[in-house]
Amino acid sequence: MDISFKRVNEQERKNKMESVRVDKKVEKLLEVAISSSKAGITVAQAREAIEKEYEEIYACFEDASDKGLEALDGIDLPKAMKEKLVELVKKNVKKPIIEVSGIAKLTAYGPDGVETIKNIFREATKLNDKVAFHYLGAPNYKLTLTAENFKDGEKALTAIIQKIEKMAKTEDCDFSFEKAK
DSSP states (O other): OOOOGGGSOHHHHHHHHHHHHHHHHHHHHHHHHHHHHTOSOOHHHHHHHHHHHOSSHHHHHHHHHHHGGGGGTTSOSOHHHHHHHHHHHHHHOOOOOEEEEEEEEEEEOSTTHHHHHHHHHHHHHHHOTTEEEEEEETTEEEEEEEESSHHHHHHHHHHHHHHHHHHHHHTTEEEEEEEOO
16 A cells, blocks of 8 residues: 555554565565575565565564574475574664553651662562663662563553562561553
8 A cells, every 4th residue: 555645644654664674675585585595486485485474564574583494394495495584684683672560659758778678679680681780870760671672661660660569568668550551
């Protein structure tokens, strides 16, 4: 579908530009894989073979980047091309990573307050190693969690917050959390 940039809103324009960029990247990766593997097929034939298994070629590339050759098992392409394609997508295609963050306020009233706070954060890190705590100034700490998608990130962050909240109550600390906007 071709669109006129005069009659679309900003989001539709961005989506169209992104799809054109992705199509160019797909085309170039297929060209390089075909030429370097010396496969006797055209880019159109390769696209057709991939589209039989996957709705979107870029989704196939993302899977191949994660899973390797097994993601391309059901696709009718020469083995040398599959191997070259996996090598290329591992270098050039990465799944998007999102960050979920917020500000935690944690105040410890005991004589060893700093150690108590460190221990609480250390225990929370055991739930998910992709969480980072940054000191912003007493009693504020920034929690940043990286995940592959927003839903998983939110779920993991909620579990971490609940763990911190539970430990804060047992250690005689005040705790509050506010999501970053």
